[in-house]
Amino acid sequence: MTPKELAALLESEGAPRFRGAQLFEWLWRHHADHYRNISVWPEKLRQHMAERYPLTRLTRVESQVAHDGTTKLLLRMADGQRVETVLLPHRYGYSVCVSSQVGCAMGCKFCASGLKGRVRQLTAGEMADQVAFGNQVLSERGAKISRIDVMGIGEPLDNFDNLMRFLEIVHDPAGFNLSYRHITVSTSGLVPAMKKLADSGLPVTLAVSLHAPNDALRLQLMPVNRAYPLAKLIPMCRYFVETTGRRVTFEYLLLDHVNDGEAEAHQLGELVRGFPSHVNLIPWNPVDEHPFQPSPKERVRRFQSIVQEYGISCTIRRELGQEIDAACGQLRLREEEQVSP
């Protein structure tokens, strides 16, 4: 819940509204995992709330730490469902990649997360608790999270209301006090929800998973393209830029001899030139269940230089945490297979 929602809840339970602000702070600043931790509350209120609204927090099932510090966490929620969260080291500090759903309904052909479909939405609290858990892990390294990417398992814009409450919680000074400018929300291209996000006016960065520069190829890789083809998606990206003043990042996964040829690079340049954007080329992390191969380094560099010829900022994503199950959804999938072979 947001601070306002908590104030209303406490009021409805017969307590003063300011107890809501206190609860918010104890949840996210002091990481209380039981009401008895909230030392500023009278005993009667702690007991009452514990009976009415039991507090639950994420717990660790497994973690993997790569040599570069990349840390992948598999976390369990109160109903036993599991979710992945990844901590990524950068020059400026750490970012966290937050999941927004258990599984995913979008069915992208290259993705481990969508293999078994969407199980359920995450609540705003379950998303915020991934950030809190990440901070607890990082505190042992004298570090903390300074950027958030809502880019883990799930399609965040398919969980719009919880996403918006999550953004409010992490932005709140009594929460994580993170600037919206340090938060990136990704989407596979849900055009109506992109409009809602733009109209909210929040200056977050939007990362659009493009992965193909024409409809025929994109449709093969991403079923969402049937409902929202490029002729709808690209104008909505322009609208987002015009409305928020923020540039759009286009994510482009490079799959050997599928979407990484010179013709595709030129099509991409034509498609996204002319408005503030950035293209992020992503080397493919093989997933056993999918047939694709990573593009060789020279094809990746050739692709990048063609896109740059169009005056577009284009970088190749650093490969972090290579020795761990680095692709999204792989840890959850492997753990599920071990639990139920």
Ligand code: SF4
């Ligand atoms: S790539 Fe993202 S949107 Fe597509 S299936 Fe995977 S988690 Fe869902």
